[in-house]
Each structure stands twice: as structure tokens, then as C-alpha cells.
Amino acid sequence: MKEKNSYTPLQMTILVLLRFLIGWHLLYEGVSKxxxxxxxxxxxxxxxxxxxxGFSIWIISNKSVLNMVDFLNIWGLIAIGLGLILGLFTRLAAIxxxxxLLVYYVINPPLIGLEYSVPIExxxxxxxxxLIEAVALFALALFPTSSIVGLDVFVTSFKNRRNK
Amino acid sequence: MRKGKKQLLQDEDNRELTQKNTIKRRALLRAMIGIPVLGAFAFEIFKKTTFDKQKRDRIIQELGLENINNTKGIKSPSATKGDLIRIGIIGFGNRAVAHVNGLGFMEPADVEAFKERGIFGDWLAQDNLNIALTGICDVFDLHAEKGLEIARNGIRTTGATPNLPVKRYRHYQEMLDDKDIDAIMIATPDHHHAEITIAAAKAGKHVYCEKSVALSEAEICDVYDTVKSSGIVFQLGHQITQSIVFQQAKEIIDKGILGKITLIETTTNRNSADGAWIRHLDKNGKLKPGDEKTIDWDQWIGTTPKVPFSIDRYYNWQKWFAYDSGVIGQLFTHEYDAVNQLLRIGIPKSVVASGGIYFWKDNREIPDSLHVVFEYPNHDLTLLYSANLECSKNRGRVFMGHDASMVLGNSIEVTVDEESTRYKKQIKEGLLSASEPMISLNSNSGKVDAISGATSKYYTARGLTTTTIDGHQVDTTYLHIKEWLDCIRNGGVTSANIERAFEEGITCVMATKSYLEKRRVEWDPISKKII
Known part of the structure; x- marks a missing residue:
């Protein structure tokens, strides 16, 4: 993770804000489920x-697989959301x-000719x-902020101390 | 002065230290900035859940629906105990396949289809009904052999009773004469239903009969009298009411949530050759199997006018009045049963029907567009039925009350009426609004949920084939058969019993009569005759 703050204060603020917003959204998706x-x-x-x-049908037709997918969905979203908000293991959370999100996208992409029975807002x-949110998360992974604004500060210093 | 210089140096050191500390403190604060955000999140979640719960609780309390989600407990299936019941099936077409699935048997080819729909595991978990499938009767060799094969194969629900030897009967009377058969299920074309039910009741066999129960007034009266005097347990094949949403709809109606109901709209909306009963061709457009050698045509014709063998009539019998009453017998019966089970409306005072053959201009007699008005002055109620076989736009089934309306399908949506008297106060307060349903109940928990925003939209308009009990998808046909078997073993009254069948049969005959005779048809409750 980047050690030195090479961002201007405004760049840093906007990047952290984006991290909070996506984190908030994913955390709420997990919590509401x-x-x-x-x-x-x-x-x-x-x-x-x-x-x-085909993969989706396989999941549905297997009760235990479906239960596991549901469990991973809920707790995955909650963990990712918490990671982004707190700035803890942020790169892992973002990626x-x-x-x-890319999996969600690929399961039901808005491509020409694919029609869904459920209305989409x-x-x-x-x-x-x-898709946009997925790409924004990749951007957050490439422009890290959490080693300055986030609990990763402690993770980094712990790693540094161990390396010394 | 020297001392002063030292002092100065120390002061500078202190300042540096303080500065360092401040920087450290700032870094620490920056590191923990997510924590207040998380705090705000938790607070908002708490506010939202409290708000939602209070609003929901108030609506539920004001409507008196505190127990509606416990409805599932009422008919929750339990293991069927008691003596083994030996069942014979008469007529082994598509509907009989659904029957045997309910009984705990399956065709190998269906296993994959069930797995694809995600219900194979739930099917396997169906309770053992303690039955044996010991007889198959069909006029078509191919169908009879299919039945025998299913009865013999090893695909059974978990813990099911082991298979007993199964026998084919050429004529239903042979099956009825056999003392090794306790109960029969009838899934033949409709023109045999009355005759077989009467013979079975006389032979003391319990009957599960597909709709329609009979095609003429005289037949319905015969069936009614014979079944009543025989003491057998009779169930008409309307599994729709076994769904949890129907039981919840009943509670909504019984609690008077909708206010006074004066109009119910029921519909049929189909738009396919199969939906219009053109079924003699397979997927590749080739004729389906069957000829005079493999089909006992005389027996199939039964008491209807003699006609030469016709593969069209054999597969598409719903097109002729001799064998059925078309949309009335095949589709309105479900609508009527749904309404009658909820409101106990019985036989209408008058019926007017109108329609024609406007799209499927083949050799059919039955109309493909039919609209019927049933009047119930004693209930201050009109029942409308509108069937269309050339447009599949879903028009729903709507109960229109003065205070709220209810759309009942695979789910329930109750919406308050803007001009409601009962909810005037709540509408003014903003607790209830006509812009969104005040009660929304879903029979399948397969709620659509995607992070992309389709959240909380429900699947509707799915076939009412399964209902969800304690998180499992349960086949409603299975529940309906189970109710019948429970009544055979322990006594009690089936939900689609002979009284309901009589009311339905008469109502349907009145509609058909009105269409054919182009006049308003009435029921005389004193002489118990259609006039």
C-alpha cells in the first residue's frame, strides 16, 4: 500500500468520500438482506x-449450494462494506x-436482446x-487512501515494525 | 542569562515534541475517521428499522391481522398415519403425471426438469402418504404403459412405502370391481367424469376427480345424490386453495379488510396453440402417437355421439361440447372455486354469457373469446369472468371492495381505496396510501433481489403450482391429495367436497347454456332447477 501521501487534500477528500459511499451502499445491501x-x-x-x-441454475437446483451462496452474499457484502468504511484491509475489500459486483453484472447484464421479467429502475x-460501481472499486484499489485515512495505518505500521 | 538560553532550548524541544504529538494525534484521528461514519450508519439503520416496524405494526394492528403470517401453521403437513391406501388411476395423461408426483412417484425424464426448477429436493422431502399405486386404467396402450412404468420404477420420495405390484385394467369397471383397490383418481377427458364417479361411489371407492365434475344438469344431480348416499370421500381437483396465499386471502376477507365487496373480476388470458387446446402435434410438428389399434375408441367415445376415430378429438377434446365445456370447464372452474372457497357464494341467481370464435377458426365448437356475468343479488355481488385465448396480457383476479381492493394470484396485493370510509382517518394521516399496496404477501420466497436496484420487487404471475411452507416449496396438488387421504383415514370434510362440486357444476352448466341458447339463464332455488 502507498506509504506517502502524494494526493492534494481535495483529491484525498474525494477519494475517501467515494470509498465511504460505496462502502455504505454495499454494507446496507448486506445488512438489509x-x-x-x-x-x-x-x-x-x-x-x-x-x-x-447454466451456473445459476446449478446453484438454484442445489439447496445446500444455494444456502451457501446466500450466506456468502450477505456476509461478503457486510465485510466488504465494513472494510471500505473503516479503511481496514481496504485493497482486499475493494478488489x-x-x-x-462483476459477477452480479455478468449474471444479469443489460445486453441487447436479453429481457428480464422484473422491471429495472x-x-x-x-x-x-x-458495472460502474465495480470499476469505481478497481479505481479505489489503485488509488489507496486507507494507509493515511483508515485503520490500515495500524496494519501498515505493524508490518513495518515486523519488517524492521 | 545562560540558564535562560538552556531554558529556551528546552522550550523549543518541548514545542517540537508537542508538534510531533499533534501530528501523531491528527494521524490517529485520520486513521479512525471511518468509525464515526460507521456510527452514523448504525444510527440510520436503527432509525429505519424502527420506523418501518412501527408503521407496519400500526397497519397490521389497525387491520387486525396480527396472525396472518402464522397462517402457515394451520395446514402444515404432517406424516400421514393409518392403514395403507391402495390407489388406482383412471386416465393416465398429463394431469395424472402431476397426480403421481403428488403421491410420491416420478417419471425418470421429469427428474432433470424438477432439478432445473430447484424443487427436486423439496419433492424428495414430501411426507410419505402411506399409499400404494396398484392400478392403472387407460384406453390408450402407450399411456397405460407409461403409468405402469412410473408405478414400478424406484424413484420415490424419501421414506415412501415400498412399491406393490401394479395391474393394468382395460375398462374402469374392472378396476372398480377389484377389492384390492381402495380409492381412485380420475383424470380422463371430462365426458367420463360423472359416469366413473357414480360407478365408483356405488362400488364404495373413494374418489379424487379432476374438474369438471359433470357436463349436464342431470349428470351433476346424479353425481351429487350418489356420492351423498354412498358415504365415500370425494375431492374435486382444485388444489389452488391449498396455497398459503389463499389461506391468507381468506383471513383478509373474513376480517372485512376490503369492506363490502360488490364486484369480482376473474379472467383467463392465454395466447398459444397449446393454450387453445391444439395439442395433437409434437414439438417438431409431427402427429403424436395413437391409432385405432392402440386406442380403444369405442370406450373413449363412451355415451357421446358416435364419430369415426379422430386423433384431433383424442388429443384436443376440449374443443367440442360433447366432451367438455371449453374455457368454462377447463379454466373458469378454477376461478369460480377460488372465489367460492373465499366467499361461499354458491349458485348464482342468473347468468348471461356472450362470446364467439374469433381467432382459432379451426373445427372447434367452443368459443375462444367468452365473457360471462354471474349475478348474486342475495350477496349484493356480481362475478365477472372474461376469457380470451388470443392475448396473454395478464388481467389478474380482482376483489373490489368499498374500502380496498385485492389482487389475488400467486401473491396478494391489497390496496386501499382513496374514497374508503373505513380508512379515511389513516389516509388523511398518511399511514395508508392508494399509491402502494397496504398488504403484500408472496407465496414463494423467491424474491427478486439484485444489487442493481431490482431490490424488493416481487416475482408474480408464476403458475400456482407450489406454495412455501417453512421455507420449502410444497406442491399444492400433493397437499390437496393429502387432505383427501387424511379424510379417508380420519373422517372430516375435504375442501373441494361434493357440495362445492355441485355448486360449481351447476354454475358452469348455466354459463354454457346461456352461451349456447343466447339468453339469460336463471336458477330456481326452490325446485333446484335451471330455468
Missing amino acids: FLTPNWTSMGFLKESKWILS SGALL GNYLIVSKT
Whole structure:
């Protein structure tokens, strides 16, 4: 992780703000699923239309796999959200968040010719908010802020001390 | 002075130290800046859940629906104990396949399809009904052999009773004469239903019969009298009411949430050859199997007018009034049953029907567009039925009340009426609003949820084939069969019993009569006759 603060204060502020906002969103997605009784990703997977549709059907048809996917979804989102907000293991959180969002995107992408039975808010052609959020997370992984603004400060200093 | 210089140096050191400390403190503060953000998040979550809960609790409390989510406990399936019941199936077409799935059997080819739909595990977990499938009767060799094969293969629900030997009967009467059969399930074309039910009741066999129960007024009365005097347990094949959402809808109606209901709209919206009963061709457009050698045509024709063998009539019998009553017998029956189970409306005072053959202009007799008005002045109620086989736009099933309306399908949506008397105060306070449903219940927990924003939109308009009990998808046909078997063993009354079947049969005959005779048809409750 970058050691020296080479950002201007404004750059730093905007990057941290973006980190907080995405963290807040993913954390709430996780928490709201956790709070919804009997929440399952089955409906979402059932709609799968593109290259992962076979994989999605395999998940649905396997009760234990589906349960595991649901569990990983909820706690993965919560962990990623917490990581981004607190600035703890931020690079790991950002990259896994981006990959998770890409999976969501690939399961139901807004491509020409793919129609979904569920109404979608907004209008998308190939690019959706999910895709943008995924790319934004990659950007956050490449422009780290947490070793200055975040609990990674302690992780870094602990690592440095051990290396000495 | 020297001392002063030393002092100065020390002061500078101190300042540096303080400065360093300040920098450290700032760095520390910066490192922990996420914590107050997280605190704000937790506070907002708390505020939101409290707000949602209070609003929900107030609505539920004001409506008196505190126990609606416990409805699932009422009919939760339990293991069926008691003597083994030996079942024979008469007519082994598509519907019988659904019956045997409910009984705990499956065709090998269906295993994959069930797995794809994600319900194979739930099917395996179905309770053992303690039954044996010991007889198959069909006029078509191919269908009979399929039935025998399913009865013999090893694909069974977990813990099911081991298979007993299964026998094929050429004629239903042979099956009814066999003392090794305790109960029968009828899934033949409709023109055999009444005749077989009557013969079975006389032979003392319990009957599970697909709709329609009979095609004429005289037949319905015969079936009613025979079943009543025989003491057998009768169940008509309307599994729709076994769904949890129906039981919740009943609670909503019984609690008077909708206010006075004066209009119910029911519909059929289909737009396919299969939906219009053109079924004699396979996927590749080739004729389906069957000829005079493999089908006992005389027996199939039964008491209907003699006609030469026709593969069209064999597969597409719903197109002729001799064998069925088209949309009325095949589709309105489900709508009527749904409404009658909820409101106990019984037989209408008058019926007017109108329609025609406007799209599927083949050799059919039954209309493909039909609209019927049923009047119930004793309930201050009109029941509308509108069927269309050339447009599949979903028009739903709507109960229209003075205070709220309810759309009932695979889910329930109750929306308050802006001009409601009962909810005037709550609408003014902003607690209730006509812009969103005040009650929304879903039978399947397969809620759509995607991070991309489709959150909390529900799947609707799925076929009402399964219902969710304690997180498991349960086949409603299985529940309906189970109710029938429970009544055979322990006594009690089935939900689609002979009284309901009689009311439904008469109502359907009135509609068909009105369409064919182009007039308003009435029911005389004193002489118990259609006039």
C-alpha cells in the first residue's frame, strides 16, 4: 500500500468520500438482506440470461449450494462494506467487492436482446450502475487512501515494525 | 542569562515534541475517521428499522391481522398415519403425471426438469402418504404403459412405502370391481367424469376427480345424490386453495379488510396453440402417437355421439361440447372455486354469457373469446369472468371492495381505496396510501433481489403450482391429495367436497347454456332447477 501521501487534500477528500459511499451502499445491501426474513438470491439467479445462466441454475437446483451462496452474499457484502468504511484491509475489500459486483453484472447484464421479467429502475444499455460501481472499486484499489485515512495505518505500521 | 538560553532550548524541544504529538494525534484521528461514519450508519439503520416496524405494526394492528403470517401453521403437513391406501388411476395423461408426483412417484425424464426448477429436493422431502399405486386404467396402450412404468420404477420420495405390484385394467369397471383397490383418481377427458364417479361411489371407492365434475344438469344431480348416499370421500381437483396465499386471502376477507365487496373480476388470458387446446402435434410438428389399434375408441367415445376415430378429438377434446365445456370447464372452474372457497357464494341467481370464435377458426365448437356475468343479488355481488385465448396480457383476479381492493394470484396485493370510509382517518394521516399496496404477501420466497436496484420487487404471475411452507416449496396438488387421504383415514370434510362440486357444476352448466341458447339463464332455488 502507498506509504506517502502524494494526493492534494481535495483529491484525498474525494477519494475517501467515494470509498465511504460505496462502502455504505454495499454494507446496507448486506445488512438489509440479513434483516429480510427468508431472503434468498434464488429469484435473482432464476433470471440469469447470459453466460452464467447454466451456473445459476446449478446453484438454484442445489439447496445446500444455494444456502451457501446466500450466506456468502450477505456476509461478503457486510465485510466488504465494513472494510471500505473503516479503511481496514481496504485493497482486499475493494478488489473482492469489484469482483462480486462483476459477477452480479455478468449474471444479469443489460445486453441487447436479453429481457428480464422484473422491471429495472433506470435505463441501461450494456453499462449499468453495477458495472460502474465495480470499476469505481478497481479505481479505489489503485488509488489507496486507507494507509493515511483508515485503520490500515495500524496494519501498515505493524508490518513495518515486523519488517524492521 | 545562560540558564535562560538552556531554558529556551528546552522550550523549543518541548514545542517540537508537542508538534510531533499533534501530528501523531491528527494521524490517529485520520486513521479512525471511518468509525464515526460507521456510527452514523448504525444510527440510520436503527432509525429505519424502527420506523418501518412501527408503521407496519400500526397497519397490521389497525387491520387486525396480527396472525396472518402464522397462517402457515394451520395446514402444515404432517406424516400421514393409518392403514395403507391402495390407489388406482383412471386416465393416465398429463394431469395424472402431476397426480403421481403428488403421491410420491416420478417419471425418470421429469427428474432433470424438477432439478432445473430447484424443487427436486423439496419433492424428495414430501411426507410419505402411506399409499400404494396398484392400478392403472387407460384406453390408450402407450399411456397405460407409461403409468405402469412410473408405478414400478424406484424413484420415490424419501421414506415412501415400498412399491406393490401394479395391474393394468382395460375398462374402469374392472378396476372398480377389484377389492384390492381402495380409492381412485380420475383424470380422463371430462365426458367420463360423472359416469366413473357414480360407478365408483356405488362400488364404495373413494374418489379424487379432476374438474369438471359433470357436463349436464342431470349428470351433476346424479353425481351429487350418489356420492351423498354412498358415504365415500370425494375431492374435486382444485388444489389452488391449498396455497398459503389463499389461506391468507381468506383471513383478509373474513376480517372485512376490503369492506363490502360488490364486484369480482376473474379472467383467463392465454395466447398459444397449446393454450387453445391444439395439442395433437409434437414439438417438431409431427402427429403424436395413437391409432385405432392402440386406442380403444369405442370406450373413449363412451355415451357421446358416435364419430369415426379422430386423433384431433383424442388429443384436443376440449374443443367440442360433447366432451367438455371449453374455457368454462377447463379454466373458469378454477376461478369460480377460488372465489367460492373465499366467499361461499354458491349458485348464482342468473347468468348471461356472450362470446364467439374469433381467432382459432379451426373445427372447434367452443368459443375462444367468452365473457360471462354471474349475478348474486342475495350477496349484493356480481362475478365477472372474461376469457380470451388470443392475448396473454395478464388481467389478474380482482376483489373490489368499498374500502380496498385485492389482487389475488400467486401473491396478494391489497390496496386501499382513496374514497374508503373505513380508512379515511389513516389516509388523511398518511399511514395508508392508494399509491402502494397496504398488504403484500408472496407465496414463494423467491424474491427478486439484485444489487442493481431490482431490490424488493416481487416475482408474480408464476403458475400456482407450489406454495412455501417453512421455507420449502410444497406442491399444492400433493397437499390437496393429502387432505383427501387424511379424510379417508380420519373422517372430516375435504375442501373441494361434493357440495362445492355441485355448486360449481351447476354454475358452469348455466354459463354454457346461456352461451349456447343466447339468453339469460336463471336458477330456481326452490325446485333446484335451471330455468
